[in-house]
Amino acid sequence: MDSEASPPAPDTLLARTGRAMIAASENEGCFPILLRWLRRLTLWSVILYIVSLIVVTQALSWGGERNVTTAFLIFLPPSIWWLPAPPLAFAALLLHRRALLFLLGVMLWFGYGFLDWRPGQDAFTGETALKVMTYNRGQHMNQSLKPFKEATLPDIIVLQEAYGRAAGYAADPDYADLPHTRNLGEHTLLSRYPVLEEKMLPALPGQSPKAVRFVIDWKGQKIALYSVHLQTPREVLGHQVRGGFLYGILGLPGTPWAGKRQQMQTFWDGQIADAEIILKAVREDPLPTLLAGDFNSPHVGYVHRLITRELQDSHAEAGQGFGLSFPGSTHNPLSMGGPWLRIDYVFASRHWQVEQCVTEADRRSQHRALTTTVTLKMP
Template sequence: MKIIRLIFFIVHVGIAFLLAATLLNAYVPPKTFPWFNLLSLGFPVLMIAYILLTLFWIISWKKRAFVFLLFGLLFFKPVIRWINYTPQKNETPDLKIISLNAKGGFYGKENIESYIDSQHADIVMLQEYGAKNTYHFKGMKEGPQSYVITIFTKHKIVEHKQLIDSDYNYNNAYVSHTDIEIRGKIYRFINVYLQPFKFQKSMVKLNGDSEEDEQKVKDVVKRLIPTFKMHQEQIGAIRKSIDESPYPVLLAGDFNSVPNSYEYYHLAEGLQDAFVEAGRGSGTSFHDYKFPIRIDYIFSSKSIQPISYKVDRSVKLSDHFPIIATFKIENKSE
């Protein structure tokens, strides 16, 4: 039994170090050391293992349980970026936003239109909407399109700018900002689709053949590392739009990045994560793999109060679930 406890202790300490390394994504960019960002993908598994081992020490009545409990508090904020529970807020929202990666309308463009019409949103931000698709949402007008992202609104569009556009060879990211006037005040909406990893299920599914599985893992890592580095470049243009905006900002879309990643830390800086502030349950938004993956987000300036946040798992309109957030905004005119 002592040997088992020693093994558990060594494993527990190792997991603690790996979890701590994910916190360094706030400081170490992928171009300097991408492996911390790679660790962020495994955060849910590492955290579950850490909790189970901590429970083992508690049941065993070992003093080290208190050390691991105290150390585990470091990961409270990282955990609630994946799974959260906030009390229901009594304020009445006056802005509703939907963000959806539509997967090119593969699951049915008409299904997306019907769903969006039923939600009565003020702003709809689509990624991978499919350039050949033309969407019509009741009472909403479409902003300027790009090949992958587009925005719909019930309100007046003041200005639109493409921040990142694909060159079809190296860069496949798309980001734009749209300044929209709502009841006399202007807000900047940034629609994000960061560089995709371009995985297929067959590329990540292990089949039990050790040599083949090892090669698959190597191929996945070879694809992940360059993409992390591209994300670092793309974040610069987005941060400039946020930092130089004369208006309150709402940032949403498919970041192709998990919480606790370099991308999350640097895009969320100075903003509120609507899921952390008002979400309940799991934030997992990508459902095509049997693994908890949250890569879709809605952030807001601190002057905009998140009232509710929902990952709508009642519908399957693409390989992403729609994310819906409501906010309380100031109504006074400038």
């Protein structure tokens, strides 16, 4: 009895690809085929990485604190997003030079446009220059601010988490060049020029004020200087790091996780609302205005975008390097033991020309100070 004939093998895409590779290898050998496939794999890997990078940066910038997940991601070391680039660049160097050029161009944009690396500006001095330093002295680890003060010679210093410190600075001979001192809440101001007014800004119900407005007589010109300290997200991030940040994606309305998402979102909504209170005061302020302090909002997020719609970020205008200010000393290999966030700022209204912004290079304090030099534009 004859055996039944075997059914023909299905003509699948994999089968057709295999037959094509066998036929090609018989004509030109396996190595050129393998090389072509590796080149294509490298090209598409680079394209996939670039598209992913663009999607992530836009999500962080436009979402930021408006979503639990992106709020968490903006506090991660930005070097995380760089990690795929070196192996891809090496593969592209060997296999696909055009992909390498494309990758390098996008990485330059990522460093300069998104992470705000700046080449630095020459020091600007003269009668028209005003230098403002900001520093959150909380957890200063007994590290002195004096070396950075002596290096940058500010006209005004605003300090956060500096309750009742004005008298001590007034009695310190190293700060004798800043004789006009004020305390209001946690904010301390030291000024070369007379301080005419100080006033707490309004706060959200049940919350403490997040900013103080000082009016200073700068050589006959009144200017407004706001010392700002938005609420620390340390506790919220501590909860989110254990997986809670995923509720920003999973907590859709109608799901069991929607309540969890809303609960975690409450803090970030408060950060945005506090920033809007400060911006409202700035819009109504008739004086040339500067905002300085610890905003607890990374520059890649939504709160920073909200502020820079109306004010100039002094580091973005005239800074040097990445301007990272927090945390001052770490054991994180992704930040090479240094800070990875920019959350301390001096913002300037359009009345000012930003000439220079210098962030303290190295100190074991939790925050690093920064000094901005501005000049008043001619009316």
